[in-house]
Amino acid sequence: MSGTLAPTTSGGQRTREDNLAMVLGLLADSARPLSRAELAGALGVTRATASSLVESLESGGLVEETGRSPSGARGRPGRGLRLPSTGPAGLGLEVGVDYLAAAVTDLAGHVRHRTIHPAEQRGRPVEAVLEDLAQLARRALSEVLAQGVEPVRAIVAVPGLVTPQGRVVVAPNLGWRDVDLRVLLRARPVLSELDPECDNEANLSALAELEAGTSGRTFLHLSGEIGVGAGIVLDGAVLRGERGWAGEIGHAPVVPSGTPCRCGSRGCLEQVAGQEALLEAAGLPAAVATALSGQPTAQQLVAAARAGDPALLAGLDRAADALTVALTGALNLLDIRTVVLGGLLRDLAPWVADRLEEHLARSTVSGAIDPPQVRAAARGADAAVIGAAGLAVQRVRARPARYLSPVA
Numbered sequence: 001m002s003g004t005l006a007p008t009t010s011g012g013q014r015t016r017e018d019n020l021a022m023v024l025g026l027l028a029d030s031a032r033p034l035s036r037a038e039l040a041g042a043l044g045v046t047r048a049t050a051s052s053l054v055e056s057l058e059s060g061g062l063v064e065e066t067g068r069s070p071s072g073a074r075g076r077p078g079r080g081l082r083l084p085s086t087g088p089a090g091l092g093l094e095v096g097v098d099y100l101a102a103a104v105t106d107l108a109g110h111v112r113h114r115t116i117h118p119a120e121q122r123g124r125p126v127e128a129v130l131e132d133l134a135q136l137a138r139r140a141l142s143e144v145l146a147q148g149v150e151p152v153r154a155i156v157a158v159p160g161l162v163t164p165q166g167r168v169v170v171a172p173n174l175g176w177r178d179v180d181l182r183v184l185l186r187a188r189p190v191l192s193e194l195d196p197e198c199d200n201e202a203n204l205s206a207l208a209e210l211e212a213g214t215s216g217r218t219f220l221h222l223s224g225e226i227g228v229g230a231g232i233v234l235d236g237a238v239l240r241g242e243r244g245w246a247g248e249i250g251h252a253p254v255v256p257s258g259t260p261c262r263c264g265s266r267g268c269l270e271q272v273a274g275q276e277a278l279l280e281a282a283g284l285p286a287a288v289a290t291a292l293s294g295q296p297t298a299q300q301l302v303a304a305a306r307a308g309d310p311a312l313l314a315g316l317d318r319a320a321d322a323l324t325v326a327l328t329g330a331l332n333l334l335d336i337r338t339v340v341l342g343g344l345l346r347d348l349a350p351w352v353a354d355r356l357e358e359h360l361a362r363s364t365v366s367g368a369i370d371p372p373q374v375r376a377a378a379r380g381a382d383a384a385v386i387g388a389a390g391l392a393v394q395r396v397r398a399r400p401a402r403y404l405s406p407v408a
């Protein structure tokens with residue numbers, strides 16, 4: 001599910017590191033410990049080679065013995081091997097529009113730390129945002145280090161267009177334009193040691209949904225926050241597009257000649273289905289709502305919806321209708337039948353999903369035969385940062401050599 005098999009070299013010969021990565025991938029994908037003999041069989045190598053690979057990984061703390069034979073293994077009893085809950089791990093960080101977040105996932109895939117720090121980030125100098133983010137990272141590291149978990153890679157989630165080199169071309173809701181984020185992160189103590197990479201938050205949220213395994217391997221995951229982003233997963237892989245910018249559904253024009261959007265266009269989806277539009281519908285301007293109660297925004301909106309606030313319910317109907325317009329084109333184009341509501345939209349799914357599903361059954365070309373399914377995401381507001389930590393772990397598993405002790 002989450003394992004990453006390493007690519008082979010151009011000649012088809014696998015390197016030793018490819019084999020190490022494959023061992024880690026097999027263990028990650030297996031629901032039970034595996035024996036050296038099973039690993040040798042799956043890799044197509046001798047038992048001696050498999051034992052040598054395992055020895056290297058054990059020395060670096062990337063594999064551990066369970067102390068008992070793996071169930072179902074045949075022949076001579078061998079000790080079971082699994083990924084450890086200590087040692088090298090992944091750090092996820094997120095710059096949200098109105099929060100910062102950090103998470104740590106260990107090599108075995110367990111979430112070991114999670115913090116969401118609500119705070120407005122719009123219009124702040126990038127360096128000030130990164131200083132606060134680094135502070136969250138330091139706190140996360142000191143907490144997990146005490147448990148023997150040591151993050152060695154970091155992925156930073158951002159609500160904007162990110163190049164594969166980690167440059168944020170534009171993040172309209174943060175007010176960022178042309179920020180060389182990876183370079184800035186690599187210049188910071190602590191973070192520089194974690195070889196930080198950057199990715200779009202909607203893609204990372206979709207990865208978290210894929211890892212959760214509850215929505216299958218092909219779906220469109222919507223992250224509803226202040227902006228609305230889509231992560232498109234086709235047959236287990238995130239569709240990134242030619243420049244890595246796919247999924248900007250929040251700027252699908254759903255209201256012709258609607259109000260101007262921060263992206264420069266008008267009548268975009270997020271102006272109807274984004275957090276601020278919904279707060280406004282409920283008569284809860286964002287700043288006032290936060291100052292008055294200190295409650296997370298999602299809880300306020302859910303409370304208002306539960307109380308039957310007619311203005312908010314009308315706003316949620318408008319959001320479902322706008323989502324129908326934006327999603328119909330995407331589902332027809334990509335042949336996707338599962339829509340996953342994430343972020344704020346996950347919390348509001350009880351008031352949005354049925355209407356959206358009914359409308360999509362009528363509006364999509366295949367709707368009468370095999371109607372789209374709309375479901376709530378496995379994870380809520382923390383999906384992107386958990387997805388980021390999970391991707392950092394995948395990076396460790398895919399290229400493990402540098403985390404191993406130099407053994408002869």
Ligand SMILES: [Zn+2]
Pocket residue numbers: 250251261262263264265266268
């Ligand atoms: Zn827009």
